Amino acid sequence: MSDQEFDPTTVLGKIMMVLHAFTIDDSTLSLAELARRTSIPKGTLHRVLSDMAAVRMLDRTGTGYRLGGTLFELGMRASVERSLLEVAIPFMEDLYVRTHETVHLGVLDGTDVVYLSKIGGHRQASAPSRIGGRMPVHCTAIGKVLLAHADSALREQVLSGPLPRYTPRTIILPGPLSTQLDRIAAEGVGYEYEESATGIVCVAAPVRESENVVAAISVTGPSYRFRPDTHAASVRAAAEGIGITLARRNRLLA
Known part of the structure; x- marks a missing residue:
């Protein structure tokens, strides 16, 4: 609730x-x-x-x-989310074809990630995410990417509050999480290693519309065979493609 x-x-x-x-x-x-x-x-x-x-x-x-x-x-008439989905889905499909792993699109809502879309095949990892579902920002790759680019007040709110543990690898100390957020902001890509669910690893990148981060896209796979770092460039390219297309579309609509 x-x-x-x-x-x-x-x-x-x-x-x-x-x-x-x-x-x-x-x-x-x-x-x-x-x-x-x-x-x-x-x-x-x-x-x-x-x-x-x-x-x-x-x-x-x-x-x-x-x-x-x-x-x-x-819900389908919600202009911001609908526009984002219409632009993002082709890039998500391309990313799935390239990786054959589960692809997510998420946005920030308070201190949670809300998942707008999820594409996966028969091999998809058993991730806890669901379309329309929420996860805390501190334990997912998408969440950490969004938090790394959020305003300082939200970042301080998350870091000063309790960081619930979901697995033995969940980051629950503000110092290590803050260091990771700084690195994500600098490198433009974030990772999760079995922090939201055991057996799940993930790589995510921010979707920028002009200068604003409006969403993040990720690829998730099982830890026993998926190497998220090898797909960082593909995820970053998909995120950039979505952002460029969003900006172009908004200019045309204006």
Whole structure:
């Protein structure tokens, strides 16, 4: 569930509480589970769910409710993310053909990475990432790349806060993480070595639109056979291609 706070006394607040009750792992939630997660009284919640189902924000199933098609349609109209995806997908596909490993595109949201796209074949590594899912910035290659190019306030927030351990190799001390972020900013590429999940290694590079880093792209593979450093140039080239195409597209639209 989201850590965001919504006003439970307003209709909009209740709707947002329901929507954020769904996690990336949930396909369907029962009325009882939604009541538990939102703390909205069941009578009130039932009316809210009925109104949301009427406009297809939710769909009723035999066991409860799932997120509806209206949310997908609206999500695809989000101009920034849609434009980024339209430009990035061909470069991601080229990168997959070149590496035959899992390719990710992610953006920064608070202290998390949100994954906008993921391309992988039959050999793809069993990574914890999912489209629309989140991971903390400190333990993924994409996250560290984005954090390395973020403003100083966000960087200080991450470094001064707790750095949860996900594997024995997760960097949980601010000093080593800060040193790595400086190196990423200087070299234009970042790595993960089994920091978010055991058996997973990754290389990522920033996507720049003009001078601003708007996303990052990565290639992920299993540690027993994937050498991320050998693909750094390809990942960096894909990131640069996306950035150049974004800038050209925006100039034409302007």
